[in-house]
Structures are given as C-alpha cells and as structure tokens.
Amino acid sequence: MVPADIFIAEILTILVLFTGFDIWKMPYGKEILIALLVLANFFVFPRLFYPEYKEGEPQCGLPAMAVGILFWVAANLVVTFTVIFYWGMKWVMRKVG
Incomplete structure (x- = not known):
C-alpha cells in the first residue's frame, strides 16, 4: 500500500458518502466525515507508513x-480539493438542471 492508495480511497469515500448524505438528508454528516478524515490524516494514516x-x-x-x-x-x-470539487459540481448541476 502506498499513500496514493489512501488518497484515492479518501476521494472515493468523500464522493460516495457526500452523495449518500444528500440523498438521505443527514444533518451534519458531511462535516463529521470531513473532521474524521482530517483527524485520520493527522493521527492514523501516517503511522501505517x-x-x-x-x-x-x-x-x-x-x-x-x-x-x-x-x-x-x-x-x-486532497480532502479539501475533493470537497470543493463536490460542492462546485453540485452548484453547476443546480444551475444547469
């Protein structure tokens, strides 16, 4: 496993769960996920390498x-840019649709 694998897993996790949180209308789900990933990037993932x-x-x-x-x-x-990308695509889809 290389760090790029974790980066790709984080991107896919954010995109899939953010879409799910929008569908299920979960309050604070996105904020909790972002906080957990940031904490994992500080304390959990570096120890694996x-x-x-x-x-x-x-x-x-x-x-x-x-x-x-x-x-x-x-x-x-990676987490920050993925979240910005998701919100940007959501904004574009609202303007188009």
Missing part, C-alpha cells in the same frame, strides 16, 4: 517526519 528499523540500525526520525508531513499537507489538501 512509518519505517521499521532493524535491531542495531540507527533510528533516524527524518523518514517518519517526512511521512507525517506528507499526510498533514498532501492528504488534507
């Missing part, structure tokens, strides 16, 4: 920090 050190090998924290920053910045940008 931390390097495993062998015994006797020097343990540098730089790779772990790079993974953390990747998820803090890139994954949260």
Whole structure:
C-alpha cells in the first residue's frame, strides 16, 4: 500500500458518502466525515507508513517526519480539493438542471 492508495480511497469515500448524505438528508454528516478524515490524516494514516528499523540500525526520525508531513499537507489538501470539487459540481448541476 502506498499513500496514493489512501488518497484515492479518501476521494472515493468523500464522493460516495457526500452523495449518500444528500440523498438521505443527514444533518451534519458531511462535516463529521470531513473532521474524521482530517483527524485520520493527522493521527492514523501516517503511522501505517512509518519505517521499521532493524535491531542495531540507527533510528533516524527524518523518514517518519517526512511521512507525517506528507499526510498533514498532501492528504488534507486532497480532502479539501475533493470537497470543493463536490460542492462546485453540485452548484453547476443546480444551475444547469
């Protein structure tokens, strides 16, 4: 599994669940989903990609920090742009239809 797999899964999750929340008219469903994904990007997903050190090998924290920053910045940008894309497409569909 690579970080791109998680990014794609986040995009699909947002698009499918946002559509479902619109159909089921769930109050605060979108906000809760966004909050959960942002928290997961900060605390859960980076830990899946931390390097495993062998015994006797020097343990540098730089790779772990790079993974953390990747998820803090890139994954949260993916979430933000996907939400903006969804709301933009919803706005366009209302104007057209």
